[in-house]
Structure formats: structure tokens, C-alpha cells
Amino acid sequence: MTSVLTDDERDRLTGRDEDxxxxxxxxRIQPAKLGRSLSAFGNTDGGELAIGIEDDGxxxxxxxxxxxxxxxNFAAQVLPPGYFQVDFLTHPNETGIxxxxxxxxxxxxxxTLSGEVFVRRAASSTPVKGEDLEALKRAKGVVSYENQALLFPPIEISNSEKCLEFCLSIVPLVEPERFLRKQGLINREGNPTAAxxxxxxxxxQIYLAKSGVKIYRYKTTGQPERKYLDGVPETVDGCLYDQIFSAVERTRQIVDSIPIMTGGGMKKVEYPPEALHEILTNAVLHRDYGINDDVHIRIxxxxxxxxxxxRLPAHVTPQNILDERFARNPTIVRLINRFPDPPNMDVGEGLNTAFRAMEALRLQRPEIREFGDRVVVTIRHETLASPEQVIVEYATENGSINNSEARKITGIEQERTIRRIxxxxxxTGELVxxxxxxxxRYRLP
Incomplete structure (x- = not known):
């Protein structure tokens, strides 16, 4: 595609800082020297490479x-089809394309064609090797930490209560160690895998530190600052099956204890249990266990x-996650689905179930974002963030509130709507x- 730039477009392109x-x-660059930038952008978050702009602009x-x-042609050898686009730019007063x-x-x-791998960090293309390369492969879904061998006696899993119960529940009946070896959960060398x-x-967690769930309660609508932390964060450990159900139940207990304002006064929040269950299940089953950190639930x-x-693996992005499927830990996902009452009952449909549950209660859709090497799903339950509660909290902290202040903090522009609230x-006796x-002005009774 060929485009003729305006003066403003040219100035923004030539004046843009590398980032x-x-x-x-x-x-004048040799095509082979572009491999660093092409590889780095492809392995990180994408970007734009302008060829024909000197360092001085x-x-x-x-x-x-x-x-x-x-x-x-060189770009086509480094990058897969469909993952790059070439535009030819001209300007009436500039030389060349x-x-x-x-x-x-x-x-x-x-x-690159020489086999080197780069990532984009700040404004530079940085080579990655060793552990950093393995982390990149896990992030891309090329390899999974679930296959990592761990050094402890396999009898600790083959003779566990959870494994015995599981083997008694499946058809056909099979001895635990035979089942574990057949499924690759004990490798050829006799070592248990992470899965x-x-x-x-x-x-x-004895052998996989920080493979649990931590739950925090912050009494604020703002950022998770220590001064707003309510009590000591709770840790949920154990095998994945027990971990998921225990973490969901504890989170629901905390959420249910938060009061909301209704037409009849302050009540407990109604929250779709499927949404929290499916989102937490997804976080536990699809996380990267090669990263030494827990799943964090902040309430x-x-x-x-x-x-x-x-990060989201392979081709999955926050934008297409409801339509695309890719299991970072396929063995874990497949086998936990064979448990009685599996947490991932509809394999591949968990997030869609969560979104539908939120919509059924007329709540905001969950928000999915990537931050560095993490994925954060935010469930904004509007019943907790109702305008009524925000107004009462403001009046509590500031002594009183008026219509103008209420419109500002709730984001509701209509004066009449705030008046009705x-x-x-x-x-209901919440304000006078x-x-x-x-x-x-309105204040607490």
C-alpha cells in the first residue's frame, strides 16, 4: 500500500522517538540487520519499523x-504470514520512499535467520537466551512448565488420597502408578512432573513454591494500598482441585459480606457465582507455573x-480470548476435567460462561488486561459500586455532599437522576x- 503523507503526518513520523x-x-541498512528489530517486535507486543528515516530524523x-x-522479502522470511503489513510512504517535498x-x-x-531471538525492551532490541528464552517459549505456548520434572519420590503422588480417589472414580479402574506413568505424570526417569x-x-507447594492463591480485602474503590488492607491476606494452598473450590468459596464469603444500597436500605450484594468460579478456574488452570508467584485475588x-x-499464550489476546482456544497446560486441563464434579465443566467455555452470567444480572462485562508477564481480569460488580454507595461513602468521609459533588464522583451527568438517588x-434513612x-446538602443521620 502506498500513501502520500501530509506535512503533519511526516513531522510526526520523522520526529517520533524510538520506544x-x-x-x-x-x-542504506543491509536487510539481514533488520532481523533484530523484526524478531523483537514479533516476540513482544508488536510495533512499527520505519526504514528510510535517519537517526537525526x-x-x-x-x-x-x-x-x-x-x-x-527478508521480513517475510522472519515473520509469519498475516503478522506484518508493509506500507510505502511518500511526501511531495521529501526524497524517496x-x-x-x-x-x-x-x-x-x-x-532471525541466524537463529537468534530478541525481545523489545524500552527502545532497544535485546537478545534472550537460557532461562529468558525458556520463559519466552512458555509465554508463547511453545512449551509448558507442566511437563517439568521434579525431584521427589513418585509415591508421594501415587499413594496420595487425591490420586487414590481419582483412580477409583475413572473407567476402567487402574492402579495409580500405572495411570500416572501412562499419562506422563511420572516421566521415563521415574520423576513426577509439575502437572x-x-x-x-x-x-x-512443597515442591512448587507460590503455586497457590492469595486473597486480599481492600476497603477502598481505589488502588490496593496497604492502609486500606483489611486484615492479613489469606493463602489457599493444596492440589488444584481443592484450591479452586476453596478459593472461590472464601472469595464469595468476603464479597457477600460487603453491604450495598438498595431501595430497602443496605443489603448484601447479589453476585453471579458462575462468573467468579469460571474466572478463578481459568486463572489457576492456564497460568504459567514457571513463574514463581501465586494467583492473587484482590477484593x-x-x-x-x-x-x-x-501472559496469554500463543495467538490469544484480550480482544479475541472469548473466541480463541489455546491451553497453556493441556494435561492439567484435560485431567482435572475427569474429576467428579470438575471445576472446568465446560472445557474452553469458562470465560464465555462468566461473561454471560454478568450480563444476565445486568452487570458490567469483565475486563481482561495484560501487564508485563501477568493477566488481570477485573470484575466490576456494579451493585457494589452503585451510585448510592459511592454517595454514602463520600458523605461519611466528608461530612456531607451536594448534587454537584455527587455527579462528579458517580460520573452521572443528569442532575435529575442524582436528585432521585x-x-x-x-x-430509606441513609441520609438526611x-x-x-x-x-x-445531605449528610448521615
Missing amino acids: PFFDRKSS SWIGFEKIEDANDIV VVLISIRRTPGVCA GTLLFHEEP FDNRVEVDSPG FENLVS REGAARGT
Whole structure:
């Protein structure tokens, strides 16, 4: 595609600083030297590579499109089809054609033709090797830590109560150790794998530190600062099956204890249990167990955040996660589904179930975001973040509140709507009215 830039577009392109999502190279560069940038953008979060812009921002492009053929052909050798786009840029007052390559994050590990692998850090393309390369492969879904061998006697899982119960429940009946070896949960060398440990060991955290769930309660709608922490964070350990159900139940208990404002006064919140169950199950089963950290559940006055270690794997993004399927830990996902009353009853449909449950109660859709090497799902249960509760909290902290202040903190622009909310709060005895007309304020009784 060829585009003629305006003066403003040219100035923004030539004046743009290099950053995690943008790099520029001279048109005199040898194609092979572009491999670092192409690999780095493909392995990280994508970006744009402008060829024909000098370090000082000067526009010195290719004389004609054909002169850039080697560049385009080289990009096609490094990047998979469909994950990059080439645009040819011109400007009436500039010399030559600038090649702009737009790169998406690739599903697999993207290497240069010489086999080197890079990632984008700040404004540079950095090589990755050893443990960093293994972490990148896990993030891409190329390998899974669930297959990692652990050094302890296999009898600790083959003779565990959870494993014995499981083997008695499946058809055909099979001896525990034979089943574990057949499923690859004990490898050929006789070592238990991470998957076998997480599924059947009575205390997998002995060998896989921070493979549990931590639950926090913050009495705020803002950021998780220590001063708002209510009590000591709770840790839920154990095998994955018990861990999921225990963490869901404890989280529901905490959420149910938070009061909300209704037409009849302050009541307990109604919350779709399927949503929390499916989102937490997804976080535990699809997390990267190669990252030494727990799943974190943060319960606020207006939301629940489920923070899971590991990026979304392969081609899955926050935008397509409801439509795409990719299991980072396929053995764990498959076998835990064979437990009686499995937590992942509808394999591959968990998040869709959660979204439907929220919509059925007319609550906001969950929000899915990636931060570095983590995925955070935010469940904004509007009943906890109702305008009534926000108004009462403001009046509690500040002594009183008026219509203008209420519109600002709730985001509701209609003065009439806020007036009706105040009338409801007064009628239920949550607030009392002071003053008249535009001088009216409301405070606690």
C-alpha cells in the first residue's frame, strides 16, 4: 500500500522517538540487520519499523519501490504470514520512499535467520537466551512448565488420597502408578512432573513454591494500598482441585459480606457465582507455573481483580480470548476435567460462561488486561459500586455532599437522576437533607 503523507503526518513520523513500539533505520541498512528489530517486535507486543528515516530524523528513502524488495522479502522470511503489513510512504517535498513495516505479536517464537531471538525492551532490541528464552517459549505456548520434572519420590503422588480417589472414580479402574506413568505424570526417569504434582500431591507447594492463591480485602474503590488492607491476606494452598473450590468459596464469603444500597436500605450484594468460579478456574488452570508467584485475588468495594502469572499464550489476546482456544497446560486441563464434579465443566467455555452470567444480572462485562508477564481480569460488580454507595461513602468521609459533588464522583451527568438517588437515600434513612434549593446538602443521620 502506498500513501502520500501530509506535512503533519511526516513531522510526526520523522520526529517520533524510538520506544518499545517504534524503531527507525536508514534506507542504506543491509536487510539481514533488520532481523533484530523484526524478531523483537514479533516476540513482544508488536510495533512499527520505519526504514528510510535517519537517526537525526532526516527523510532519505528508497528511490523506487523495487529498491525495497530485499527488505520486504527478508521480513517475510522472519515473520509469519498475516503478522506484518508493509506500507510505502511518500511526501511531495521529501526524497524517496519510506518503508513502514507494522508488526503484530506472533504466536510462536520469532527468530532471525541466524537463529537468534530478541525481545523489545524500552527502545532497544535485546537478545534472550537460557532461562529468558525458556520463559519466552512458555509465554508463547511453545512449551509448558507442566511437563517439568521434579525431584521427589513418585509415591508421594501415587499413594496420595487425591490420586487414590481419582483412580477409583475413572473407567476402567487402574492402579495409580500405572495411570500416572501412562499419562506422563511420572516421566521415563521415574520423576513426577509439575502437572502430576499440582493435580495429586497433597501439598504441591512443597515442591512448587507460590503455586497457590492469595486473597486480599481492600476497603477502598481505589488502588490496593496497604492502609486500606483489611486484615492479613489469606493463602489457599493444596492440589488444584481443592484450591479452586476453596478459593472461590472464601472469595464469595468476603464479597457477600460487603453491604450495598438498595431501595430497602443496605443489603448484601447479589453476585453471579458462575462468573467468579469460571474466572478463578481459568486463572489457576492456564497460568504459567514457571513463574514463581501465586494467583492473587484482590477484593475491593467496587470490584474483584483476579491476577494470574503469565501472559496469554500463543495467538490469544484480550480482544479475541472469548473466541480463541489455546491451553497453556493441556494435561492439567484435560485431567482435572475427569474429576467428579470438575471445576472446568465446560472445557474452553469458562470465560464465555462468566461473561454471560454478568450480563444476565445486568452487570458490567469483565475486563481482561495484560501487564508485563501477568493477566488481570477485573470484575466490576456494579451493585457494589452503585451510585448510592459511592454517595454514602463520600458523605461519611466528608461530612456531607451536594448534587454537584455527587455527579462528579458517580460520573452521572443528569442532575435529575442524582436528585432521585438522594430522595431514595433520604426515604430509606441513609441520609438526611439540609438546606433548600441549590444550597441543599445531605449528610448521615
